[in-house]
Amino acid sequence: MPIDVLSEIHRQMIELAWAVEPPPTRDRPGDLRSVGVSVRGLDVAIPVAIPADLHEWSASTGELEDRHPLEHAAVHHAWLERIHPFVDGNGRVGRLILNFMLLQRGYPPAVIHVDQRPRYLRALRSADGGNHRPLTEVIARAVSGALNRFLIPNLAGDARLVPLSSLAAGGPYGAAYLRQLAIAGRLRAIREGRLWLSSRAWLNEYVGSRDPRGTRPRAG
The missing domain is CATH 1.10.3290.10 (Fido-like domain)
Incomplete structure (x- = not known):
């Protein structure tokens, strides 16, 4: 320089x-x-x-x-x-x-x-x-x-597994909340050591399972 x-x-x-x-x-x-x-x-x-x-x-x-x-x-x-x-x-x-x-x-x-x-x-x-x-x-x-915040979300396809912090970038849910959903089994995710991975497709699946008021739809 x-x-x-x-x-x-x-x-x-x-x-x-x-x-x-x-x-x-x-x-x-x-x-x-x-x-x-x-x-x-x-x-x-x-x-x-x-x-x-x-x-x-x-x-x-x-x-x-x-x-x-x-x-x-x-x-x-x-x-x-x-x-x-x-x-x-x-x-x-x-x-x-x-x-x-x-x-x-x-x-x-x-x-x-x-x-x-x-x-x-x-x-x-x-x-x-x-x-x-x-x-x-x-x-x-x-x-x-x-x-995690800028590059991976833009380069990865909807099915690509990425850290939860990447899914949280620019979305309605924070990384901590997504982690709670993953631990509870409400968001499909895979754990690798201390890192949770999910995909945009799985997040969309979770969002689609909720009604506009934020509650899960009743079965049947």
């Missing part, structure tokens, strides 16, 4: 926001940080070290070495956040670059939801201390969630 591309991404992402509420420094969108900042839980780079640190980071982004692609993305995401090259907007830029790296390796984007943010921030702090496993797990779970 060339440094000038990184700066251009920051400029495009932050320009409108800074036009309304500029930072207290004289930094412009896309400018590398010229002042010291304090980021809770992270030991960020001092301004004079940012160009050299970014050059090293940039040269390393394309080399997997012996890492799994998800671990590689986690390492470089944490590394960029630790450099903290801009006075503001580092998290947004960093997560966009993270997803770009994932897409390059054939993975869907990792969407970090609001309720996952505390765990994500703890994982970033662990990565800053040299332990990248928690952050890799957070990213892996986010990628898996994207597969």
Whole structure:
């Protein structure tokens, strides 16, 4: 990832926001940080070290070495956040670059939801201390969630067995409720370890067995 591309991404992402509420420094969108900042839980780079640190980071982004692609993305995401090259907007830029790296390796984007943010921030702090496993797990779970929520439902046919979370995406029932139905035997499903699988066809069958008021029709 060339440094000038990184700066251009920051400029495009932050320009409108800074036009309304500029930072207290004289930094412009896309400018590398010229002042010291304090980021809770992270030991960020001092301004004079940012160009050299970014050059090293940039040269390393394309080399997997012996890492799994998800671990590689986690390492470089944490590394960029630790450099903290801009006075503001580092998290947004960093997560966009993270997803770009994932897409390059054939993975869907990792969407970090609001309720996952505390765990994500703890994982970033662990990565800053040299332990990248928690952050890799957070990213892996986010990628898996994207597969289940967006890709599998669109690619799988009606008879294809998919996780209940995939069936729940965009539908009237949540994954937890579908799991209750599966356990009770009201929704046809197959259990593989801790994972319940069902299909769109079986879900439609369950929906068709209910009247519009949500009660099961009487037999006979």
